[in-house]
Amino acid sequence: MNSLISKRTFLSYLAATPLVIGALQFISPVKFAHAAADAPKTSGPFTLPKLPYATNALEKAIDAQTMEIHHGKHHQAYVDKLNEEVAKDPALKGKMLDEIIGEVSKYPAAVRNNAGGHWNHSFFWNLMTPEPTTMSDELKQAIEDSYGTVEEFKKQFEEAGTKQFGSGWVWLVVTSEITVEIVTTPNQDNPLMDVVELGGTPILGNDVWEHAYYLRYFNKRADYLKSWWNVVNWKVVSENYAKAKL
Amino acid sequence: MAFTLPELPYAYDALGPYMSKETLEFHHDKHHQAYVTKANELIAGTGLENLSLEEAMVAAFKDKSKAGLFNQLGQHFNHIHFWHWMKKGGGGNKLPGKLEAQITKDLEGFEGFKKKFIEAGTTQFGSGWAWLAMDNASGKLEIVKTPNGENPVVLGKTALLGVDVWEHSYYIDYRNARPKYLEAFVDSLINWDYVAELYEKGPMKIAA
Ligand SMILES: [Fe+2]
Ligand SMILES: [Fe+2]
Ligand SMILES: [Fe+2]
Numbered sequence: 001m002n003s004l005i006s007k008r009t010f011l012s013y014l015a016a017t018p019l020v021i022g023a024l025q026f027i028s029p030v031k032f033a034h035a036a037a038d039a040p041k042t043s044g045p046f047t048l049p050k051l052p053y054a055t056n057a058l059e060k061a062i063d064a065q066t067m068e069i070h071h072g073k074h075h076q077a078y079v080d081k082l083n084e085e086v087a088k089d090p091a092l093k094g095k096m097l098d099e100i101i102g103e104v105s106k107y108p109a110a111v112r113n114n115a116g117g118h119w120n121h122s123f124f125w126n127l128m129t130p131e132p133t134t135m136s137d138e139l140k141q142a143i144e145d146s147y148g149t150v151e152e153f154k155k156q157f158e159e160a161g162t163k164q165f166g167s168g169w170v171w172l173v174v175t176s177e178i179t180v181e182i183v184t185t186p187n188q189d190n191p192l193m194d195v196v197e198l199g200g201t202p203i204l205g206n207d208v209w210e211h212a213y214y215l216r217y218f219n220k221r222a223d224y225l226k227s228w229w230n231v232v233n234w235k236v237v238s239e240n241y242a243k244a245k246l
Numbered sequence: 247m248a249f250t251l252p253e254l255p256y257a258y259d260a261l262g263p264y265m266s267k268e269t270l271e272f273h274h275d276k277h278h279q280a281y282v283t284k285a286n287e288l289i290a291g292t293g294l295e296n297l298s299l300e301e302a303m304v305a306a307f308k309d310k311s312k313a314g315l316f317n318q319l320g321q322h323f324n325h326i327h328f329w330h331w332m333k334k335g336g337g338g339n340k341l342p343g344k345l346e347a348q349i350t351k352d353l354e355g356f357e358g359f360k361k362k363f364i365e366a367g368t369t370q371f372g373s374g375w376a377w378l379a380m381d382n383a384s385g386k387l388e389i390v391k392t393p394n395g396e397n398p399v400v401l402g403k404t405a406l407l408g409v410d411v412w413e414h415s416y417y418i419d420y421r422n423a424r425p426k427y428l429e430a431f432v433d434s435l436i437n438w439d440y441v442a443e444l445y446e447k448g449p450m451k452i453a454a
Contacts, residue, residue, distance in 0.1 A: 024398055069421055072316055073421070073422045074422055077422070109371070113371045147404060164316045165314075165394055165395070166372060166373035166374070166393065166394040166395075166412070167319075167372035167373045167412075167413070168372070173420065186372065186393075187371055187372035188371075188372075209372070209373075209413065210373070210412065210413035210414050210417060211413050211422060212414060214414060214417040214418070215418075216419070218272050218276070218414075219272055219276040219280070
């Protein structure tokens with residue numbers, strides 16, 4: 001953003017849309033930061049989405065410092081490294097994040113790791129809210145069909161997250177049989193990746209890398225998984241479910 | 247024979263400011279203890295109970311149905327040595343002579359070692375370890391990185407030096423800055439005497 005031309009382009013955007021000034025710190029000259037939920041439909045160069053709440057909004061489960069570093073450093077690093085890969089490989093030019101994820105076996109490990117990191121974290125921010133929310137009747141039914149009760153589902157989700165050895169994620173996915181199922185993936189793998197065997201469409205996912213919880217919970221990953229339910233946005237999860245089963 | 251948690255070979259505050267007392271308390275008393283506890287739980291009834299840690303670890307690594315047990319055994323082995331790979335006033339480029347000569351020959355000297363070792367630790371994606379290892383067949387030194395609980399021993403090599411790059415090893419002291427932690431490890435923590443001791447012992451060959 002140091003050339004005069006890009007600065008002018010930038011300013012004209014601002015003049016045309018004065019309402020987005022709040023997002024200013026995330027804007028690149030030609031492109032506005034997208035909402036976290038839109039990340040899969042964007043193409044490179046990718047940008048760090050803005051958090052849909054303040055970093056201290058999720059204190060019921062996650063402290064502000066963790067949110068700042070997790071979003072501002074870890075997620076930013078995935079975005080930056082993915083952009084380095086996009087700049088190197090013409091085959092990635094103009095590809096949407098969703099497409100890259102779906103054919104990730106075609107690319108080097110750095111694409112798998114960082115496209116996964118960008119997709120997963122964009123998805124993750126959007127799954128949380130400080131507001132109380134409730135799940136739709138149809139999602140509740142689907143969870144009960146697979147796990148008997150919502151309580152039992154939560155227990156098994158926490159167990160799966162605790163058992164994932166090392167860095168990774170625990171997900172609730174919609175399978176090809178339109179059932180919901182808990183799966184785990186290592187590192188930044190994602191159930192939509194062609195390299196992942198137990199796939200599906202994620203509708204909920206929790207980050208169990210130590211960076212997601214260490215500053216407050218230290219070695220107690222199980223405690224983190226349990227208190228995370230306090231900030232889950234069931235409205236968004238219900239919407240994800242409705243879309244995934246179409 | 248049940249596995250037990252060894253004591254740290256120094257005081258909890260001995261490695262400050264490069265590795266804090268708080269980090270060592272969690273890392274040794276909680277994380278390493280959990281690996282020991284789970285290894286003892288999971289090994290029961292497998293037929294591996296009477297093997298040495300190294301033998302059980304290699305056997306579990308080779309049997310994919312024992313992946314859960316391997317994780318705990320691998321981490322128990324890795325952490326036992328990790329505590330000894332550090333000391334108060336450690337680090338720097340003053341290496342015991344014979345080891346230094348081979349590092350010069352195989353890794354372009356201390357600076358070559360440092361660069362490759364830090365790079366391996368930085369690029370090990372997710373939880374894992376970076377190593378200075380000796381290939382058992384050729385006797386050559388090499389830099390290796392491994393995920394989670396894996397180590398050079400299960401790859402048919404000898405572990406001479408390893409650094410834990412699980413986030414629990416540096417998050418309290420360095421947050422996301424893994425390269426800074428690795429720099430500090432090389433410059434101020436490595437116990438080269440222990441590395442030389444393992445080097446002098448030669449190849450660690452474990453039959454499974
Ligand atoms: Fe990290
Ligand atoms: Fe994360
Ligand atoms: Fe560790």
